[in-house]
Amino acid sequence: MVDIELDSWIFTLGNEIVQGRVINTNASFIGRRLTLLGFRVVGVLSLIDDVDVISRYISLVLKEKPRVIVSTGGLGPTHDDRTLEAISKAVNKRLVINQEALEMIKARYSLHGIELTIERIKMAYLPEGAIPIPNPIGTAPGSWLEVGETIIVSLPGVPKEMEIMWSSWVEPRLRAIGPPIHIVERLFVIEDVPEATFAPIVKDVLKVFSNLYIKTHPKGDEVGKQVLEVYVMYSHRDRNEAEVAIDNAIQLLHKKFRERYGTELKSMLVKVK
Amino acid sequence: MVDIELDSWIFTLGNEIVQGRVINTNASFIGRRLTLLGFRVVGVLSLIDDVDVISRYISLVLKEKPRVIVSTGGLGPTHDDRTLEAISKAVNKRLVINQEALEMIKARYSLHGIELTIERIKMAYLPEGAIPIPNPIGTAPGSWLEVGETIIVSLPGVPKEMEIMWSSWVEPRLRAIGPPIHIVERLFVIEDVPEATFAPIVKDVLKVFSNLYIKTHPKGDEVGKQVLEVYVMYSHRDRNEAEVAIDNAIQLLHKKFRERYGTELKSMLVKVK
Numbered sequence: 193m194v195d196i197e198l199d200s201w202i203f204t205l206g207n208e209i210v211q212g213r214v215i216n217t218n219a220s221f222i223g224r225r226l227t228l229l230g231f232r233v234v235g236v237l238s239l240i241d242d243v244d245v246i247s248r249y250i251s252l253v254l255k256e257k258p259r260v261i262v263s264t265g266g267l268g269p270t271h272d273d274r275t276l277e278a279i280s281k282a283v284n285k286r287l288v289i290n291q292e293a294l295e296m297i298k299a300r301y302s303l304h305g306i307e308l309t310i311e312r313i314k315m316a317y318l319p320e321g322a323i324p325i326p327n328p329i330g331t332a333p334g335s336w337l338e339v340g341e342t343i344i345v346s347l348p349g350v351p352k353e354m355e356i357m358w359s360s361w362v363e364p365r366l367r368a369i370g371p372p373i374h375i376v377e378r379l380f381v382i383e384d385v386p387e388a389t390f391a392p393i394v395k396d397v398l399k400v401f402s403n404l405y406i407k408t409h410p411k412g413d414e415v416g417k418q419v420l421e422v423y424v425m426y427s428h429r430d431r432n433e434a435e436v437a438i439d440n441a442i443q444l445l446h447k448k449f450r451e452r453y454g455t456e457l458k459s460m461l462v463k464v465k
Numbered sequence: 466m467v468d469i470e471l472d473s474w475i476f477t478l479g480n481e482i483v484q485g486r487v488i489n490t491n492a493s494f495i496g497r498r499l500t501l502l503g504f505r506v507v508g509v510l511s512l513i514d515d516v517d518v519i520s521r522y523i524s525l526v527l528k529e530k531p532r533v534i535v536s537t538g539g540l541g542p543t544h545d546d547r548t549l550e551a552i553s554k555a556v557n558k559r560l561v562i563n564q565e566a567l568e569m570i571k572a573r574y575s576l577h578g579i580e581l582t583i584e585r586i587k588m589a590y591l592p593e594g595a596i597p598i599p600n601p602i603g604t605a606p607g608s609w610l611e612v613g614e615t616i617i618v619s620l621p622g623v624p625k626e627m628e629i630m631w632s633s634w635v636e637p638r639l640r641a642i643g644p645p646i647h648i649v650e651r652l653f654v655i656e657d658v659p660e661a662t663f664a665p666i667v668k669d670v671l672k673v674f675s676n677l678y679i680k681t682h683p684k685g686d687e688v689g690k691q692v693l694e695v696y697v698m699y700s701h702r703d704r705n706e707a708e709v710a711i712d713n714a715i716q717l718l719h720k721k722f723r724e725r726y727g728t729e730l731k732s733m734l735v736k737v738k
Contacts, residue, residue, distance in 0.1 A: 202483075207680055210475075210506040212496030213696065214682075216489050219511065223485030233483040234518060236511040238492065245507060252525060269661035270681060271668045311661040331661075350683065388542035388584040388604075395544045407480055408543060410623060423486065 198259040198371050200231040205246060205265035205275050206349055209238045218264045218354055225363060230371040230427065231260060241266065246278035250344075254282065258342055260366065265349030267332040269311035275346055276335055280319040283339045287317045293324035293333045300331050325361050329353055336365070343369075374431040376438050378424045380459040381411075385420055393448045394422075397441055403427050403434075404441050422459070471532040471644050473504040478519060478538035478548050479622055482511045491537045491627055498636065503644040503700065504533060514539065519551035523617075527555065531615055533639065538622030540605040542584040548619055549608055553592040556612045560590045566597035566606045573604050598634050602626055609638075616642075647704040649711050651697045653732040654684075658693055666721045667695075670714055676700050676707075677714050695732070 202222050208214045219236045226233050234256065239246050246266075253261060266275030280287040294316035301308055315332045318324060325334030325345075330353040335346040345362055347354045382390065387410045394406050404426050411419040424442060428434035449457040475495050481487045492509045499506050507529065512519050519539075526534060539548030553560040567589035574581055588605045591597060598607030598618075603626040608619040618635055620627045655663065660683045667679050677699050684692040697715060701707035722730040 207678070208682065208696070209492075210496050210509050211500045212493035212498070212506075215493045216509075219482075220485035220488045223483050225485070227484045232513075233485075234513055234515075235522070236483050236489075238509040238511075240505075240507055242507075249508070268683075270664040271671075272680070306659070309661060311664045386579070388582060391543040391584045392582075398544070405480070407545070409481065410541075423481070 198231050200226045200260040201253045202236040203263040204238045230373040241272040243274045243278045247281040250282035261344045263346045267348045285320045288320050290318040373427045375427045376434040377464045379464045380461045382420045384418045397444050471504050472507050473499045473533040474526045475509040476536040477511045503646040514545040516547045516551045520554040523555035534617045536619045540621045558593045561593050563591040646700045648700045649707045650737045652737045653734045655693045657691045670717050
């Protein structure tokens with residue numbers, strides 16, 4: 193594993209996710225972004241809209257002492273949007289009306305001449321001490337709450353709202369507190385080498401580099417026609433050193449393969465997804 | 466919530482998932498299938514390839530006394546494929562070579578004249594007492610393990626292998642032990658009704674039907690042009706009763722809307738995804 197001290201967890205909340213009625217693209221968006229910021233993503237928990245279940249698992253994950261927890265979903269005006277209630281319960285804080293959040297919601301609705309109902313005012317309730325995160329294209333503000341060493345960021349579940357709030361507001365703040373490291377990545381494909389044939393080579397090379405991460409993904413049948421995708425990642429405080437190290441690691445993969453199987457490893461570099 | 470007694474949890478394991486390098490389609494496939502079998506899916510946990518983390522969360526979820534846990538990923542020949550080791554640890558069983566699994570692997574490789582290495586034999590180690598699940602298109606067998614009242618099903622992470630093993634082997638067995646209920650679903654879209662406007666209507670109707678589940682998803686901006694998707698689900702032991710109940714529930718949504726807003730709710734039925 194990469195030597196990163198700062199752990200993070202993601203919660204993607206909503207019955208539609210656990211029941212498989214939507215594909216969880218929020219999880220992959222946030223997982224990717226946290227990884228590139230240098231946080232180690234330990235887990236992604238998708239849970240039903242049940243305050244007790246959400247609260248219980250937020251509490252359990254807080255015991256892991258992560259630096260960041262990011263949640264999506266459950267901030268809207270409906271009866272099952274209860275993420276902030278669950279978080280408040282987990283961290284033993286009251287859910288209180290946040291004046292700044294209320295102003296955001298008022299401004300948004302008055303702009304369109306829409307009445308402020310009790311369901312809409314509900315979106316202004318945040319855990320005590322939270323900072324509201326502006327939602328430039330929707331109505332439910334997000335929440336940034338610091339609890340001990342952990343920051344709990346809560347964003348809406350609508351992907352375009354979540355993504356713009358992440359990029360414009362959350363990511364700059366996480367970058368400031370994140371580890372000062374650079375991550376470099378390579379992705380290549382190998383034909384006609386079964387994953388199990390390549391496995392001992394990977395194991396050998398991983399022993400040599402401490403901040404190296406290699407993961408293989410068979411794309412064909414493991415027995416018939418073989419396409420093996422190899423993802424290589426290296427993290428280091430200095431970008432140039434990371435670039436040098438990752439190239440050395442890939443050369444070593446080729447060398448070890450040649451030594452073990454007496455034939456050249458034919459690999460083709462592709463763009464990292 | 467739907468009145469279903471049998472809970473289920475899903476574990477999708479692998480660094481590539483938590484780091485967002487792949488989109489988690491395994492979770493949505495299994496979540497959907499379990500729901501349609503009548504199991505309540507409580508949570509989906511995606512975790513890094515770390516035996517201790519996986520083992521810890523399997524233990525925690527076992528305390529919830531689910532009827533079924535399904536895991537994907539981590540069954541292959543590589544050093545980071547350690548799902549069954551983690552499960553064995555969580556349930557306090559030994560990881561032992563399973564003769565039936567070994568025969569499956571041998572047959573698969575000998576068919577193609579490929580050598581049986583230590584990495585390949587590793588795939589025959591299952592928790593003591595587990596039944597191997599045949600993998601008709603790949604090499605790693607799955608595992609079916611009964612621990613107290615919980616069945617732990619472990620499948621490979623390659624989607625086409627997982628799906629064929631699910632459909633041909635796992636689903637018929639889960640159907641036999643699942644609740645004897647039928648689930649009927651409707652999906653419709655409403656234009657120009659904000660989610661918050663529709664929320665009190667949904668709340669009222671949910672009070673009337675105990676086995677009804679309604680979830681709304683705004684597809685446009687909650688303030689500007691509105692498209693609201695409404696998913697309605699009803700579960701019952703008798704399919705005809707379920708069909709009648711769901712139609713009654715949808716009629717009641719229209720009636721309550723008319724009563725509250727003095728205008729007809731224009732909805733268009735669409736195919737459930």
